[in-house]
Amino acid sequence: MRLSAVLRCRSVIKQQYVPQHKPVLDDDIKRLEDFLLSKPNILVLTGAGISTESGIPDYRSAVVGLYARTNHKPIQHIEFLKSSSVRKRYWARNFVGWPNFSSTQPNGTHHALARFEREMRIQSVVTQNVDRLHTKAGSKSVVELHGSGYVVKCLGCEYRIDRHEFQSILTALNPAFKDAPDMIRPDGDVEIPAEYIENFQIPPCPQCGGNLKPEIVFFGDCVPRDRLDAIAKMVYNSDGLLVLGSSLLVFSGYRIVLQTRDLNLPVAIVNIGETRADHLADIKISAKCGDVIPKLFDYRATT
Helix, strand or coil, X not given: CCHHHHHHHHHHHHHCCCCCCCCCCHHHHHHHHHHHHHCCCEEEEECHHHCHHHCCCCCCCCCCCHHHXXXXXXXXXXXXXXXXXXXXXXXXXXXXHHHHHHCCCCCHHHHHHHHXXXXXXXXXXXXXXXXXXXXXXXXXXXXXXXEEEEEEEECCCCCEEEHHHHHXXXXXXXXXXXXXXXXXXXXXXECCCHHHCCCCCCCCCCCCCCCEEEEECCECCCCCHHHHHHHHHHHHCCCEEEEECCCCCCHHHHHHHHHHHHCCCCEEEECCCCCCCHHHCXXXXXCCHHHCCCHHXXXXXXX
């Protein structure tokens, strides 16, 4: 197969997770560009909608989201704490999905935001995603609101281990474990048949023997207080907020919009569908982020 055909195939696979959307208007791009140019200290909040173009599905989008395509719900924090079988099922699926999840690459929106930071067009990025694609793209000032899938922590002590290193440990403990159909979730989890999970081995914490968990804020868990305080300070020091690819249905993200409006600062939103904060936005562009954010470079390059 020719390289061009391979690249087209990969592009189709990535786009299958992007919801249906209308073409963006040039006037909308210009409006957003003017917004950014007039507010050079903008805080950016990103959600799953910016990573769908990299091949990571979101949860809530119609037709292509995981809620629409499967019967599974995201893992609940309390279930992970209480049930050894839930922990085993989670880690087995995460183990299978890790090579795909960790090899995902940033797209044009991630790269555009990294360049905005270098040019001092934005202050920082707060992301609801756990995929580290902002860091891969070169962004330096990134706060991971819901944690990172790239770190594993102990629930009983301060032990931490890199997720790549943990993958090597899991591989050594489970030499006979075979990959199952690849259906990746936003947190790196994968849906596989129960028989693949039964004999999966999870190592205990080497320091205290406790249970290990990805450093991700699961549903029902709380964002650490110091992280919330740091974000509140970033909002206070900003000129306004740009929301990209988030429905803002999760309160931890919506809270940031409320904090911004409480300070009488402007809010701009780019998202394919409706969001919880549309009524609070000064600018709302209903479009794919990849059709908007990278094009801002083209506009500036010609001025």
